[in-house]
Amino acid sequence: MNRPDISVSAAWRPATRLLHSEVERTEFGETSEAIFLTSGFVYDNAEQAAATFTGDVEHYQYSRFGNPTVDALQNRLAALEGAEACIATSTGMGAVSSALLCHVKAGDRVVASRALFGSCHWIVANLLPQYGVETVFVDGSDLNAWDQAFSKPVAAVLLESPSNPMLDILDIRAISERAHKADAIVIVDNVFASPVYQKPLELGADVVVYSCTKHIDGQGRVLGGAVLGRREWIEDRLQPFTRNTGNALSPFNAWVMLKGLETLALRVHAMADGAAKVADWLASAPGIVSVRYPGRKDHPQYELAQSQMSGGGTLIAFETRDGQAGAFRFLNALKIVSISNNLGDSRSLATHPATTTHMKIGPDERARLGISDGAIRLSVGLEDPADLIDDLARGAAALGG
Structure with a gap:
């Protein structure tokens, strides 16, 4: 060869x-x-x-x-x-x-x-x-x-x-x-x-x-x-x-x-650019209690993230009000973002960790990790960020006034 x-x-x-x-x-x-x-x-x-x-x-x-x-x-x-x-x-x-x-x-x-x-x-x-x-x-x-x-x-x-x-x-x-x-x-x-x-x-x-x-x-x-x-x-x-x-x-x-x-670099850069825009929108969206994204200055370890990572990444964690009921209403209202426990996909995916990926560790351990019943993990894909924001707005609307 x-x-x-x-x-x-x-x-x-x-x-x-x-x-x-x-x-x-x-x-x-x-x-x-x-x-x-x-x-x-x-x-x-x-x-x-x-x-x-x-x-x-x-x-x-x-x-x-x-x-x-x-x-x-x-x-x-x-x-x-x-x-x-x-x-x-x-x-x-x-x-x-x-x-x-x-x-x-x-x-x-x-x-x-x-x-x-x-x-x-x-x-x-x-x-x-x-x-x-x-x-x-x-x-x-x-x-x-x-x-x-x-x-x-x-x-x-x-x-x-x-x-x-x-x-x-x-x-x-x-x-x-x-x-x-x-x-x-x-x-x-x-x-x-x-x-x-x-x-x-x-x-x-x-x-x-x-x-x-x-x-x-x-x-x-x-x-x-x-x-x-x-x-x-x-x-x-x-x-x-x-x-x-x-x-x-x-x-x-x-x-x-x-x-x-x-196509890894091309995809990840585009997905991270979209994630940054989506995270900024979520931070002021009605019914959203908190948002975590390493590229935002309000992340608890923002300075550390800046020193270790060259970009904010493609994942966002956020918390809805009304606990699991609110998170489920939010997820069920989405039309573009699919409910899936996978991540890093070219399509945007969202999951409810407390009932999926971290269900078996139990409520006490989840509480130690800050995984509330209202927490959602969002993997941002290659869709137009404006369309994703429109979709997430449907989720926010489902939380009620």
Whole structure:
């Protein structure tokens, strides 16, 4: 296969890297990457097969272990993120669970920000303790709480910034510095910011995880995830785990995501521009109690967001009056924005976290996270912002005078 000059591609800006980094063409010279829809691979002879399994020869073995199309996605994601290596997984939650489970063992401690996606919260609160791993939740914005948690040895840290669903901004650099003194690796779920607007590795994190289902595919088509970090950790810790547990991404899904990467920057910038306009409108809309958007100066961690993120992102959290009843009236009045627990899609989506993504963590934990019964998470898509505002006005009208 033919590859580009790496010394040239290293100087490219993100939008160019998304199109041209790590392109491998077959002898046919195709413009678009080929899809290698195959479960396995054949060998020239028995000696080659044996040498492949000992590692003396580089040759594809089985698509659970490696596949050219999946490798193309992994290589391009690593180039975009500025990571040494990447492993693609079957889902975003597969990325989170693999990053944690490949690193910890019975007797270890994991410290996590309390503000996590519901399934991530379940892994830390329920799954890890079943395997003898001690877990501690902290208020992610309280550096003193992190210091206290790091007073004993820690194996791994898990956090989101911005968080799902209330868009809390955590100080990744300060938390990473503290974690490293406790010999912990820092795993950052960067889905809400996307690789376009935030680079956790540059802020001191060790591992970045994505649900590629979100902005990277960005069009509601396929599931997938990715884990990025240092090559040594990826090859020694993560790769054996994903290969032997079967958390592999399908070649077709990888190809779809490669096509999504080509328009990622264009889509995310347009969606964020729309989100900023929608957030400003919501801030003065009747029946809206509060609005959280990292690009607005009234966000509680606005200055921190400005120092870590290069844009406000595509997500907005806001609270309606009248609790769940008000939130449901608002959502049910919408004609353009769809009710869905997905996000990062080219179509605008809204969800009620208290009864969907964060239902199972319970009312007490939701209260700690500031997820009220009136809270709505809005993922802004590529529609004309004026049409979205008109649609949201229908929701506001449904709240009554």
